[in-house]
Amino acid sequence: MNLPPLSLYVHVPWCVQKCPYCDFNSHSQKGTIPEKEYIQHLLDDLKADLHLVQGRKLHSIFVGGGTPSLLSGEAYVHLLQQIEALIGFEDDIEITLEANPGTVESDRFKHYVQAGVNRISIGVQSLQSDKLKALGRIHGEQEAINAASEAHEAGLNSFNMDLMHGLPNQSLEDAMSDLERVIKLAPPHLSWYQLTIEPNTQFASKPPKLPEDETLWAIQEAGQALLQQHGYIQYEISGYAKAGLQCKHNLNYWRFGDYLGIGCGAHGKITLPEQNQILRTVKVKHPRGYMDLTKPYLYDSWYVEPADRPFEFFMNTFRLVEATSKQAFVDYTGLALSEIKNQLQHAFNSGLLEEREDSWFVTNKGHRYLNDLLELFV
Numbered sequence: 188m189n190l191p192p193l194s195l196y197v198h199v200p201w202c203v204q205k206c207p208y209c210d211f212n213s214h215s216q217k218g219t220i221p222e223k224e225y226i227q228h229l230l231d232d233l234k235a236d237l238h239l240v241q242g243r244k245l246h247s248i249f250v251g252g253g254t255p256s257l258l259s260g261e262a263y264v265h266l267l268q269q270i271e272a273l274i275g276f277e278d279d280i281e282i283t284l285e286a287n288p289g290t291v292e293s294d295r296f297k298h299y300v301q302a303g304v305n306r307i308s309i310g311v312q313s314l315q316s317d318k319l320k321a322l323g324r325i326h327g328e329q330e331a332i333n334a335a336s337e338a339h340e341a342g343l344n345s346f347n348m349d350l351m352h353g354l355p356n357q358s359l360e361d362a363m364s365d366l367e368r369v370i371k372l373a374p375p376h377l378s379w380y381q382l383t384i385e386p387n388t389q390f391a392s393k394p395p396k397l398p399e400d401e402t403l404w405a406i407q408e409a410g411q412a413l414l415q416q417h418g419y420i421q422y423e424i425s426g427y428a429k430a431g432l433q434c435k436h437n438l439n440y441w442r443f444g445d446y447l448g449i450g451c452g453a454h455g456k457i458t459l460p461e462q463n464q465i466l467r468t469v470k471v472k473h474p475r476g477y478m479d480l481t482k483p484y485l486y487d488s489w490y491v492e493p494a495d496r497p498f499e500f501f502m503n504t505f506r507l508v509e510a511t512s513k514q515a516f517v518d519y520t521g522l523a524l525s526e527i528k529n530q531l532q533h534a535f536n537s538g539l540l541e542e543r544e545d546s547w548f549v550t551n552k553g554h555r556y557l558n559d560l561l562e563l564f565v
């Protein structure tokens with residue numbers, strides 16, 4: 188087994204209010220956020236994981252949520268300084284922070300940059316007020332536009348905008364006009380997600396009227412063409428970026444890289460080559476339990492059995508547009524190629540996968556029937 192790059196995910200669990208479509212681990216903020224206390228918990232949580240990653244440096248950090256932009260610049264100065272002192276950073280580390288328009292007063296991004304953040308991900312979702320309202324967002328279109336100009340001026344290496352489509356009562360024209368307006372704001376990276384109705388959300392109990400399948404398909408096709416026309420290269424199901432500006436952190440997940448996860452409900456995946464094991468970890472989910480000093484941060488952990496590794500590896504790498512490296516499979520799963528010979532043959536015969544000298548390439552059919560392809564490796 189060989190070690191992949193190491194990332195760190197940091198979860199901030201609070202939001203101003205819960206959006207009706209969201210199933211992320213986020214809680215509406217009641218009163219002031221215990222910022223200092225939480226940062227100290229994050230650092231103690233990290234210290235408890237350090238024995239798993241001795242001698243390694245961080246390739247990327249992603250502070251996600253929830254709404255990380257509810258915490259101050261000073262909080263991140265302290266957090267990032269301490270993380271660097273504990274693990275160490277690769278020279279060109281990418282450090283992303285998720286920010287919601289409506290929570291960032293002017294100059295907030297500059298404070299994050301001073302703390303070491305070099306990439307911001309802005310949750311725009313839509314630029315149409317009726318859609319923002321239907322999505323229960325706290326911001327209006329002007330705040331999203333302002334956030335883009337602040338991001339351009341803050342001295343970041345890059346920034347992302349999250350946009351959703353397939354919204355309640357959205358027509359093809361609505362969706363394209365949203366996308367065109369976001370493209371005009373010139374984010375170097377765009378995540379363009381189709382709205383899904385997740386169990387245990389407000390939308391699941393009271394479903395809104397979503398566009399018909401034909402409209403969803405038309406939006407997908409037209410949107411992909413528009414993005415391509417403006418120089419956004421698709422590299423993952425929902426990920427588009429200008430050349431060379433893909434998100435290193437997400438790429439590391441999808442290439443079956445390693446990551447520590449700290450904060451409420453955070454997941455981690457760490458390769459332990461000496462034991463020929465892959466360890467998965469999950470932290471305590473609710474802020475109250477997580478910050479309870481009498482309890483450990485770790486909620487659960489388990490080893491990924493060799494039999495489960497091919498599926499877990501391909502579930503990530505086949506999301507990407509790039510070919511999957513055979514060497515990465517051997518290095519990161521610790522398995523020989525001969526162990527998946529039959530499944531691969533099946534995938535080639537069904538036209539879902541093609542073989543190249545050093546890699547495998549998911550065909551158009553394979554992307555369309557990704558679940559069928561993945562099922563071969565279960």
Ligand SMILES: C[S@@+](CC[C@H](N)C(=O)[O-])C[C@H]1O[C@@H](n2cnc3c(N)ncnc32)[C@H](O)[C@@H]1O
Binds near residue numbers: 208287312351382
């Ligand atoms: C971790 S979430 C939230 C980040 C940030 N708090 C925000 O709301 O802007 C990252 C992104 O996932 C997308 N997302 C969340 N729930 C979704 C859903 N049910 N369907 C599709 N996309 C979703 C949104 O675009 C969101 O910005």
Ligand code: SF4
Binds near residue numbers: 205211252254
């Ligand atoms: S702001 Fe983001 S994380 Fe918070 S509830 Fe809304 S979508 Fe979820």
